[in-house]
Amino acid sequence: MAMMRMAGLSHITNTATALLPCLCSGTILRRRSLRLRNGGSRERKFQLRCVSASDSLQFDFSPPPIDHDLLDTISVSGGKVSEDGVVESFDNDDEALDAFDNGVVVVDLSHFGRIRVSGDDRAHFLHNQTTANFECLNEGQGCDTVFVTPTARTIDIARAWIMKNAIMLMVSPTTCQSIIEMLNKYIFFADKVEIKDITKQTCLFALAGPKSNQIMSKLNLGDLIGQPYGTHKHYSFDGMPITVGVGSLISEEGFTMLMSPGGAISVWKTLLAEGAIPMGSVAWEKLRIIQGRPAPERELSKEFNVLEAGLWNSISLNKGCYKGQETIARLITYDGIKQKLCGLDLSAPAEPGSTITFDGKKVGKLTSYTRGRNGSSHFGLGYIKKQAAVIGNTVTIGEDISGIVSEVPYLSRQHPPSTNPSS
Incomplete structure (x- = not known):
């Protein structure tokens, strides 16, 4: 089964610039199945193509024979899922923590927020609203950036991916809505910026541990191994779009996978079949603390500034004026930390x-x-x-x-x- 799915994984170039690119442009994704013969057996391979809105009348919108989402699949396999849809545990916390150190783990982080920032002014807008230098980044690159108050007090760390038509932000579960409201407040009439919450339209996995590269190679994703933190590329997996980036949110090592819900089950099962140990949010929180990554409502709050939190890799001192910049410059100049x-x-x-x-x-x-x-x-x-x-x-x-x-x-x-x- 794993070999079948790997055969359906291909790199998208030029035509795929973001998750659900066809939906964003007013077209619809159609999936065709092609039957391939290999000896006496048959395999199914999916292809992804875009069709115009006028072709959508050909679709049959009746319910599928099996209505099974990712959380159902995880629950059936023994995962404990909370009422608000967070995968809490697989009753293997110690095993998963050991796998992070010596093997590889996969974590469903779909409860984390995903924000899509589009429009011609998106890079300049985020450049002014967060601590990182967005104007020096190109398509396919990424970074961490910090949302701060005007006095440089911390709100959240965001992972950013620079795509062709948008910038994708991944933020903590508790801050997504407040960050969207804050960003919308700073969009002025002439600004060409659009903010959209795509959390429910996507799924997010983290792959972490020293053997992550082995799984990436087996899945024909080896072109990302050794690339700089934040580098990301678009692929097709069983005919569904998936974006894979370097770094696992909690570490510069590992990888992050962003995909549509339709492809999440296949990706999850394939990662497990290749040897990844599933990790729930309880073990992930243990790992966050042991690794030392600050989190909102704990280390990130209006009580502490971004320099006290030690988030130097997310800060540019040379990009000009931005929210919190004056406070940050003063703290550094006068050794105010x-x-x-x-x-x-x-x-x-x-x-x-x-x-x-x-x-x-x-x-x-x-x-x-x-x-x-x-x-x-x-x-x-x-x-x-x-x-x-x-x-x-x-x-x-x-x-x-x-x-x-x-x-x-x-x-x-x-x-x-x-x-x-x-x-």
Whole structure:
């Protein structure tokens, strides 16, 4: 079965520039099945082609014989799905965490937000509204960018893909609607910008772990291996459009897959057949904390600015005026960064919001906590004043829980942006 699906995976060039390109231009996708003979067996291969709206009358809109979506498929196979459609667990959290370190995992992140920004002014608009330099990026490239308040307080980190006719943003589940409302508020009459929430029209998977490249090669996606973070290309999988990009949201390694719901089941089953271990949102949250990626309502809030969060890779200092730019420039010029986000190896469970002290003085606050594998260890994230935020320092959380300041992968990869004007 896996071989059959791999045969249906092909690279789209020129004609495919974004998910559902035909729908966006007023045309409709038609899927034809071609039967191919291989020895004595038969295989089905799907082709994708566009038809005009006038041809749509030929379609039969009666219900299909099987009405089965991705969440149904996951539930039937033992996955636990919440009432609001989040895949929480496969009762394999420790196995999945081990696979992230030593194998490969696949995570359904379809509950994360997807925002499509289109119009001739889209790049300039996002250039002014977020921290990254969009005007130096070309089609097929991508980056992380941070939505901030006018005083550079953090709202969310967004993954951005630059496509031919749009910029795709992937944001946290809790911020999607508020970011859309905020962006719409800053669109003026003459601006050629359109904001659209396409979360429900798409599915999003993350593929992560050291063996991710092996699966990519088996699926004829090897042309992305070794490419810069954010690089993405469009493909056809069983006749359905899919966009694959470098980076797994939680790490610069791995890959992200954006597709229409119609192709999600085939992609999911193929990734599992090739050896990926499914991971639910509970284990993903553990991984987020252990990796040190900030999240809204935890490390990202109006209480902390973008430099305290350490998100240097998402910031351009040379692109001119943008929201929060004055505050960021002042903090850097006058060394105004007073605290920083750190990892903490804890001696016992701790409650987020607990005070962090050092030498009897309050130096910060715990923002996230999780148990390690098998519940045998404890780990947290927290903001700590610079003088105490030294790797190896022992601090106290709450009344008597000790914590050792430690390095975390996501934050350790962050570095101050280049002074090159193109950055």
